[in-house]
Amino acid sequence: MRLQVAAGSALIGAGVAVNDYVQSPVRRAISYGALALSGATVIAMGQDPTGERSIIAKDSATMVDQIRQEIGDLGVTPGPESDVDAITERGPLVTWLLLAVFVVAFFTLAYFSMRMDVAVMRRIAKFFEKRGASRPFTCTGMVYAAFIYAICELEARTK
Template sequence: MDTRTRLRVAAGSALVGAGVAVNDYVDSPVRRALGYGALALSGASVIAVAQDGSGEQSIIAKDSATMVDQLRQEIGDLGVTPGPESDVDAVSERGPLVTWLLLAVFIISFAVIAYLSFRLDMAVMNKIAKFFEKRGASKPYTCTGVVYAAIVYAMCEWEVRKK
């Protein structure tokens, strides 16, 4: 991993840690949500302006036609005429009602999984914070944020080395 990538990963990890630490510094749930939103926006902007090894923007392509073509290739040219025969047959066989029902099931499933994932993350975060609180930490969520940031950085480092 080159130095620029390490710095971006470190910045992203720090944002994750800061998001956890917000609990120590902001009591209002509304202000905490605004803080999370600001951190997420900061992270998105770091990713958006990031450059790959050649110095080119890695997320935002210079040419929108190139970006659209890359997206179409990623999703298998869905919706492009003539497109894969299986895509056309699947829609015409099932009809629009089944397609909309499948979409609704997907959206509901995604929402349920996201909610359960969030609740599990909060439970784990609170357990780790209580661990630090029992040991006398004055800012237990900040300590938990350091643990989260270290885990995120280690996972990114491991992913790059695995490739």
């Protein structure tokens, strides 16, 4: 698990450092995609607590059962009568409107979250640049990687 966290933290740091080494926005996007694919590979090939080396279960029925347990058997077993009545009273129009509001809110929050992250990243890079760093985004990437690793380590110790 620690190896996965360390590799993931290093990939996040490398993603921030890409700004120092790749100037073209298209090449930078390709670099981010390659790093994301590398991160997915690290997670997929890491060992789980049982010692298995893949995130996909060998038995598909077991995997489907695990997914159902994770989401609370959503769509498999009916919920309490009060939930069913509330859904039927609202109708499909209200349901679709609520879904649309959720999607818009999700993308709005994601957009502002990314904008804030970029602003913080640039501020930290300017801090390093003022202190004479020739590759300020690389230094910022190290700060990001250390921060992510520390958070994941803290979470693992509290479990």
